[in-house]
Amino acid sequence: MFKNTFQSGFLSILYSIGSKPLQIWDKKVRNGHIKKVLDNDIHSHVLEIEGANVCTTYITCPADPKKTLGIKLPFLVMIIKNLKKYFSFEVQVLDDKNVRRRFRASNYQSTTRVKPFICTMPMRLDDGWNQIQFNLSDFTRRAYGTNYSETLRVQVCGRAAGEATFAARVFGLSLWSSSDSC
Template sequence: VLQAGFRPSQGSTVEKPQPSRSSLPKKTMFKNTYQSGFLSILYSIGSKPLQLWDKKVRNGNIKRITDNDIQSSVLEIVGTNVSTNYITCPADRNKTLGIKLPFLVMIIKNLKKYFSFEVQVLDDKNVRRRFRASNYQSTTRVKPFICTMPMRLDEGWNQIQFNLSDFTRRAYGTNYIETLRVQIHANCRIRRIYFSDRLYAEEELPPEFKLFLPVQKQ
């Protein structure tokens, strides 16, 4: 189970399918970017939070709203069907992210509805693997090109920490090279999505990477 705020437990075992090779697209967004510390791909307060993203909406909506809990702008993705309402990065299907930082961190609000996200990575066998986490699945399944897993969210705002290197190694017995694509499906609210070179304690994070809850008046 992928649990918000925690790294995956070390005890689970999964099958190791035989990989087949996959060719990479030519265009890589962050290939020439110096990657260390933090690399943000979505910030809900920015002037264009979805500048790097494409969106798909069917029987739902994707909009920026003010969240009552944090009294600040967030991106909301809602829809009757999880699979037909999502944002995906990069926006261009012929490009990949090329992000080598091994930790994906998402600040997400639990809306108590179905929610999933998907990450596509490249490993050292030159194979593209997808990891899909959802709060409506109870077991982990590993197939040659996709690993689906359950996710447990706390009430309200969550920080989801996804150790891509560890998941790639445990699911496929291979080494993580880079992230190619990130896709966030309904239903959730998003504050920020970023990659980091390691997990940082709260006091180590830059202020804009923290989620501040307003002080409650007595």
């Protein structure tokens, strides 16, 4: 999707304030909902994903399973509201050995496991809004001893509300305008 696009700075793939926040995402809903809601903390619309359990309701980008994102920017920055329910996100990357690897972070597991094609790890969310900065280059190198090439897919599961942006680097990053901040 973005492979032939010049990439520097930021590249947003999920921005709930936009008119069609899920335009490039596939939605799976079973016993739950995916909808824009007004958040009382930030007084702005956010995307809420809620399902009966963590694997029944989720969004995946890109929507077409035959396509890939082709994002070279090494940082995935997510702004997630802790709804005190199970939540996970998964990022599929391509490394310099041309191997597809997945990283899954969740708030319901307690240990990190590295297998040949998937690395699962715990994630702790504070109350309220959280900014998650996921250094894909560092994780790929530490887990597999290879170099990050690009991001292929992103999936967000469980109960959460938030945004997702890729960045070239991260320094005291704020993805909300001053009128949207807490």
